Amino acid sequence: MTSPAEQLLPSTQRALLHRIAIAQAEGRSPSLAAAVQRSGQAVWNGSRTCVDGHAPDSDTQFRIGSLTKTFTAVLVLRLRDEGLLDLGDPLEKYLPGTGAGDATIHQLLGHSAGLAAESPAPWWERTPGSLRPGLADVLGEQGRMHAPGRRHHYSNPGYTLLGSLIEAVRGASWAEVLRTEILEPLGMHRTSPQAQAPHAGGWAVHPWADVMLPEPAEDLGLMAPAGQLWSTTADLLRFAVFLAEGDDRVLAAASVAEMRAPAAPTEPGDWDGHYGLGLQVVRRRGRTLIGHTGSLPGFVAALWISIEDDVAAVAFANATSGVPVGEVAAELVGIVAEAEPRIPDPWRPLPEVDDELLALTGPWYWGTRTNILRLTPDRGFELQPLNGQGRGARFTARRDGTWIGLDGYYAGEILRVVRNDDGSVNHLDLGSFVLTREPYDPAAAVPGGVDEDGWRGLGS
Known part of the structure; x- marks a missing residue:
C-alpha cells in the first residue's frame, strides 16, 4: 500500500492502462487519453492511439462538450454569492423577452425548467452558431415540454439562457468572463472555446466497418455555454481539485458543495444518481462520484471525482460514439480506490480545549x-x-x-x-x-410538561 504522496504501484498502473486499452480497442476510437489524480496530484496519465508515434498526452486538447455546463454553473453561482442575483429569481428579471422568463435560475441550472432538450433544426452540434443569431432561434416555438420544477429534463437551450444571463449581468462575453473568473485563477491555460494546438481531430467511426469520417468542429455561438469548450486531462484535473475543495478565488467550498445537492426530482426508478447545479452525481459500485460527461460530434469526455476516496479521473476519446468514457472514468477511479485505499490522516487532538x-x-x-x-x-x-x-x-x-x-x-x-x-x-x-440530559427531564422546559409522579412500572 502506498501513501498519497507516492506514485501508484506498478500493478495499479498496469490495471489502468489495461482498462483504457480495452476501451480504445473495443470502442474503436482513433485515440483515447485518460489521467488519474489522488490527493490533488496527478499520479497517472495514459493514452492509446491507432497512429504510431502520435498518442495524445496530458497537454493535448479534446472537445469536452457538456462538461462546459459545469463551468457555466460556477459563473452563475459566483453572481449569486456576490449578491447580484438570487437563484429563486425568474430569468425575466435579468433577461427579459426570452419567452421562458418565468423559469427560475435554479430551475435552469438543474434542468427542471421544462424546456426542450435541443434547439430547433438544423442540428445545432453540427452547424455554425451563426444560424442561431438570437435566443428566439435557440428556443424556437416548441414551448415547454414539462411544467417548471416538476421533473429533471436535460436542456441545452436552458444553459444557453444561463450564458446570456451571465453576459447581461457582467456586461462582458461569456468567454471573457469564463477566462478571467475561472480559467486564469485556476491555471487552466489549456482550456479554451476554440481549439489550440496540439489538439485531437474529431472522427466518426462507421458502426459496421473499420473506416472513419471527419466530423466538423463548429463554433456554437450562443449555444457555447452548453458545450463549446476544449480542454486537456491536466487542466480538468486542476478543475477536479476545485470541484472537490472549492477555491475562494473562484467559488467558496460551501457553494461548490451546494452544486452537488439534488436540484429536481429524478426520473422514476432512477436511484443511482441525480443532477445538482451543473453537476452530475452518480453511484457506481457503492461509490459516490461527482462530475459531468460530455459529447459533441467527434468527441466524448468524462470527469468523475470521488470525494471520499480523494481520487479523480478524466477520460477523452475522439470518436462520436463507441467508447463509454463515463464508465471508463468511473472504473479508473475505482481501480485506484480499491487497489490502494486512501490512508487516513493521523488522529490529532484539538489544539485547545473549550x-x-x-x-x-x-x-x-x-x-x-x-x-x-x-x-x-x-x-x-x-x-x-x-x-x-x-x-x-x-x-x-x-x-x-x-x-x-x-x-x-x-x-x-x-x-x-x-x-x-x-x-x-x-x-x-x-x-x-x-x-x-435525561429522558423527559422534569427540570427542563419540556412542552406539555412532565407527569409529577414520574416513571412507573406495570404495577404502579
Missing part, C-alpha cells in the same frame, strides 16, 4: 430517544442517534452563538442552547424540539 463546548457533548434525549452530540474540530457539532438509525446532522457555528444544520433532516435548522437564570444549561432547542 470547556463550555466540551460540557455540551455526550448524550441528549429527544423524548426517550438517545442522541450523541460530538464536538467537531471547527467548533461545530455532530448529532447522531445512539443506535445509528434516525435523524442526524452536522452543525456549524454561527456568530450569534447558535449552530446551523449542514445536512440531513436538520439542514438549515438552528440548534441553540437554552440556559437557566443562573447560566446552567436547561435544554437544547433544535427547530422547536427539546433535547434534555
Whole structure:
C-alpha cells in the first residue's frame, strides 16, 4: 500500500492502462487519453492511439462538450454569492423577452425548467452558431415540454439562457468572463472555446466497418455555454481539485458543495444518481462520484471525482460514439480506490480545549430517544442517534452563538442552547424540539410538561 504522496504501484498502473486499452480497442476510437489524480496530484496519465508515434498526452486538447455546463454553473453561482442575483429569481428579471422568463435560475441550472432538450433544426452540434443569431432561434416555438420544477429534463437551450444571463449581468462575453473568473485563477491555460494546438481531430467511426469520417468542429455561438469548450486531462484535473475543495478565488467550498445537492426530482426508478447545479452525481459500485460527461460530434469526455476516496479521473476519446468514457472514468477511479485505499490522516487532538463546548457533548434525549452530540474540530457539532438509525446532522457555528444544520433532516435548522437564570444549561432547542440530559427531564422546559409522579412500572 502506498501513501498519497507516492506514485501508484506498478500493478495499479498496469490495471489502468489495461482498462483504457480495452476501451480504445473495443470502442474503436482513433485515440483515447485518460489521467488519474489522488490527493490533488496527478499520479497517472495514459493514452492509446491507432497512429504510431502520435498518442495524445496530458497537454493535448479534446472537445469536452457538456462538461462546459459545469463551468457555466460556477459563473452563475459566483453572481449569486456576490449578491447580484438570487437563484429563486425568474430569468425575466435579468433577461427579459426570452419567452421562458418565468423559469427560475435554479430551475435552469438543474434542468427542471421544462424546456426542450435541443434547439430547433438544423442540428445545432453540427452547424455554425451563426444560424442561431438570437435566443428566439435557440428556443424556437416548441414551448415547454414539462411544467417548471416538476421533473429533471436535460436542456441545452436552458444553459444557453444561463450564458446570456451571465453576459447581461457582467456586461462582458461569456468567454471573457469564463477566462478571467475561472480559467486564469485556476491555471487552466489549456482550456479554451476554440481549439489550440496540439489538439485531437474529431472522427466518426462507421458502426459496421473499420473506416472513419471527419466530423466538423463548429463554433456554437450562443449555444457555447452548453458545450463549446476544449480542454486537456491536466487542466480538468486542476478543475477536479476545485470541484472537490472549492477555491475562494473562484467559488467558496460551501457553494461548490451546494452544486452537488439534488436540484429536481429524478426520473422514476432512477436511484443511482441525480443532477445538482451543473453537476452530475452518480453511484457506481457503492461509490459516490461527482462530475459531468460530455459529447459533441467527434468527441466524448468524462470527469468523475470521488470525494471520499480523494481520487479523480478524466477520460477523452475522439470518436462520436463507441467508447463509454463515463464508465471508463468511473472504473479508473475505482481501480485506484480499491487497489490502494486512501490512508487516513493521523488522529490529532484539538489544539485547545473549550470547556463550555466540551460540557455540551455526550448524550441528549429527544423524548426517550438517545442522541450523541460530538464536538467537531471547527467548533461545530455532530448529532447522531445512539443506535445509528434516525435523524442526524452536522452543525456549524454561527456568530450569534447558535449552530446551523449542514445536512440531513436538520439542514438549515438552528440548534441553540437554552440556559437557566443562573447560566446552567436547561435544554437544547433544535427547530422547536427539546433535547434534555435525561429522558423527559422534569427540570427542563419540556412542552406539555412532565407527569409529577414520574416513571412507573406495570404495577404502579
